[in-house]
Amino acid sequence: MxxxxxxxxxxxxxxxxxxxxxxxxxxxxxxxxxxxxxxxxxxxxxxxxxxxxxxxxxPGMIDVHIHGAAGADTMDATFDALQTIASVLPQEGTTSFLATTMTQEQSKIEKALENAGLFIEAGQLEGTAETLGIHLEGPFISEKRAGAQPVGAIIKPNLKLFKQWQELASGHIKLVTIAPEIEGSLEVISYLQEQNIVASIGHSDATYEEVVTGMKAGTSHVTHLYNGMRGLHHREPGVVGAALLHDELTTELIADGIHVRPELISLTYKQKGNERVVLVTDAMRAKCLGDGQYDLGGQEVTVQHETATLKDGTLAGSIIKMNTAVKNMMQFTGCSISDIIQMTSVNPAKELNVFDCKGxxxxxxxxxxxxxxxxxxxxxxxxxxxxxxxxxxxx
CATH class of the missing domain: 2.30.40.10 (Urease, subunit C, domain 1)
Structure with a gap:
């Protein structure tokens, strides 16, 4: 027709x-x-x-790190949940995204992966954002840098297990957050690189040297820079120092002014430039719903004054919309609309190998x-x- x-x-x-x-x-x-x-x-x-x-x-924006919105979460493991997310994202200018999982017990991760894979295979519904793949955030991460990821469900990287999960997901895992210092991680990272899957350093306590070793194995991306990682110290640059120094690493930023202070967002932009930053929301199900009590991986999250936290005050994802992140980024850094397009469309499309049709x-x-x-x-x-x-x- x-x-x-x-x-x-x-x-x-x-x-x-x-x-x-x-x-x-x-x-x-x-x-x-x-x-x-x-x-x-x-x-x-x-x-x-x-x-x-x-x-x-x-161009339509691409969010490579989003867990949920409008009461729905990827970990709900239902078509309805992913359809809800896909339906509301165009309101903020997002036209495609990676359905992002989180650390949970293996059976729940497997259910979410299988569901997302089948959802993608079923095809994009008219008038909704396209699910380009899956972002596996955890469980191959550091207990010391878990953030809002449940520590009890963290496991060591396991290549055999990942291959099983990729099969369950119908081959649609496109980005994996992993801590390169954990035993077994380098084998997984090398495999990801061979398969053209983005290996991202995140929720990691890696030293500078361990990050460099991870880069040699194939890491090319950093999950929500500054959050859930070893910070910058003048005698130990850590994950943050390595991310700022090495052009090979593309860095995610949550530009809500809460996860990262505006001044550090400006500093990051000056150091990395528009070609090595990807704006993400890392949004959870409370996005679009306002203040209240919500669930994130079986944990109670309180949303108040645009901030989502666990009971102990740990930040638990965000509720920011992509177009708000865009306005914030321009305010914090003085960048142009063309720069924004690079960070919200071009860079993620190139990373996911879809620049031939998107971005x-x-x-x-x-x-x-x-x-x-x-x-x-x-x-x-x-x-x-x-x-x-x-x-x-x-x-």
Whole structure:
């Protein structure tokens, strides 16, 4: 079935190789077919949406670290939970994501992996964000740096077990958070690199030397930089020092101003640049729901004043939305919209090896498109050409 063409016109378009002021972008059958300064003619085959010239048209954002939203969590291990997450993310400009697990007893992890794999295999539903794969966060992590991950369920890295889990997940595990200093980790990391799966240092007490050893084995990513890891010390650079020093490591940042102070976010951006930072939300099920009591891996989480914590005060993920992280990042660092696109779209797409179809606005790529107003609020989101969100219109 041939679908109607859609043309968005008049706004500034941030294309892969050019920025077009008062341009037009046209999609059909889920793909971008044209970016132009010249408008497509108005005809019966084209729906034309005229936008204010102060608006911005940017690529859909990719969240590689998100546990849940709107009361749902990947660990719920149901289609309904993942569908809920996929349905609400376009409100914040996210058009694709990695369903992120957490440390739990093995049977629960296996159930979540199998469910997510089957969900991905079933295919993206119209008007929802696409699940690009799975982020396995734990249980191959450090007990000393567990954060909100349940310590009792942490286990040593085990390649045989990981292979079983990848089979359960129908091959859809795309990123693994692992502590490189733990016995058995280097074997797993080397295998991940061979399989083009991103190996990420996180929830780790590794020394600088242990991080370097992990990099030689194949780590290339750092999970929520500064959080759940050995910090920077002038006599022991730790995970943070290694992450800041080595260009080979791409670093996640939770830009809510709570997990990391704005000044350190600015320092990180100055050191890493726009090509080695990936904005993530690390959001849990309370996102979109407000203050209250929630569950995270069988632990009670209190959300109050935009902060999610366990009973002992440990930060337990975030409730930030991606477009809020974008505004914060621009405020904290003074970066541009083009820089933001690099950190929310280009970098994650390249890391996940999907830049051929996602991560930028170019003819032939998936029509994952976000319209932002002059205040960087989301006005419309298209997922593969389907209108997934329009401000002021109920789903």
């Amino acid at each position: 041939v679908r109607k063409r859609i043309t968005l016109k008049n706004a500034t378009i941030y294309g892969e190789n050019q920025t077009i002021h008062r341009g037009s972008i046209t999609t059909q059958n889920g793909k971008i077919i044209d970016l132009s300064k010249d408008f497509f003619p108005d005809d019966d085959q084209t729906e034309v949406i005229e936008l204010p010239e102060t608006y911005h048209i940017v 930028s606005l170019a003819p032939g790529k998936d029509a994952d498109i976000v319209v932002l107003d002059e205040d960087l609020e989301v006005v419309m989101t298209f997922c593969k050409g389907d209108l997934a969100y329009r401000r002021g219109v109920e789903a």
